[in-house]
Amino acid sequence: MEIAIIKYNAGNVQSVMYALDRIGMKYQWTDDEQVIRSADKVIFPGVGEASTAMAYLREKGLDQLIPSLKQPVLATCIGMQLLCRDSEENNTTCMGVFDVPVKRFVSSDLKIPHVGWNSIQAQGENILMEGLKKEEYVYFVHSFYAPVNPYTTATCDYVQPFSAMLQKDNFYAAQFHAEISGMAGQKIIQNFLAL
Template sequence: MVAVVDYKGGNVQSVLFALARLGVEAELTSDAEVLRRADKVLFPGEGEASSAMAALREAGLTEVLPTLTQPFLGICLGMQLLGEYSEENDTTLLGLLPFRVQRFAASQSHKVPHMGWNTLSALQGPLFAGIDPEEHVYFVHSYYAPVGAYTLAQSAHPAPFSAAVQYRNFYGLQFHVEKSSSPGARILSNFLSL
């Protein structure tokens, strides 16, 4: 069974639709026992870090999510929330990965947010099996995790940042896998096969 974390965050329906296109029925839930029993957990996110963390605390999920042992995938803000701290409204995060989320610096040539299609590089691990580094995936974000030992893939805007991360069973994708056409479907399918 695949569970999608329900903390009243955005982007849930498009993730459920992407799973349905792969023939996977998922349960949208904030129930700790359902999350613990799930074979895979997806953690979508859209919006702002401090509001998302407040919603997770209110739902009792800040204690539950770090204890999960099955493959777990944070998407966009869901990836950022796996870190330790975000510059976005001075927010303490879940602390599952050792990164601090930073804001992109705007410039004449690179606007914030980083929005649209971009390529991936330095791909590592089974999430990216069959993915050509020149294929494009879809990003919408103003904040990012820097490149570190946890990085599975990079993109750039203009400097490199973590497009995918992993620590133990916790994976994160900064891009919207559910909106990334065939490469996104392949990456999501790879996650479901872990």
């Protein structure tokens, strides 16, 4: 199986690579259109700031490539947010795979960013959570969120309920870092690779 990890100026790629190493999968970290198009699975990870990340994706033509992919794509953290319509982070226009806005957490009593382990609850048919409990603990680091919407396949509650996972067609997305979410995160990655 050919796995492409999309290369762009967003961090946390190393932990994705370690997660794939742990389960014995080979991958390429690349921004090459042909390599990405020909991969069996594509992972779009990220830690970073929306407008900077989108500027790089546009410069490389990846903003057009990613939404056109036909194979299974897994986006995590800012990767998920960049697949949404737009983000309140520096008023950024994103890729619009999910027709959903990304909003900034606002709270007078809870710490922002939302950092640490929190529970997610599967909603409806969530193929990536097959073999897991309906409620699992995973690791989050984010100040922005996608509201609960028709694409939501798992929710989390912090400040208010928000989308922990989204899915539309061949696009799967997680707000949390599956690659550092212990056995639950590893199972989610394995379920994605088994699609």
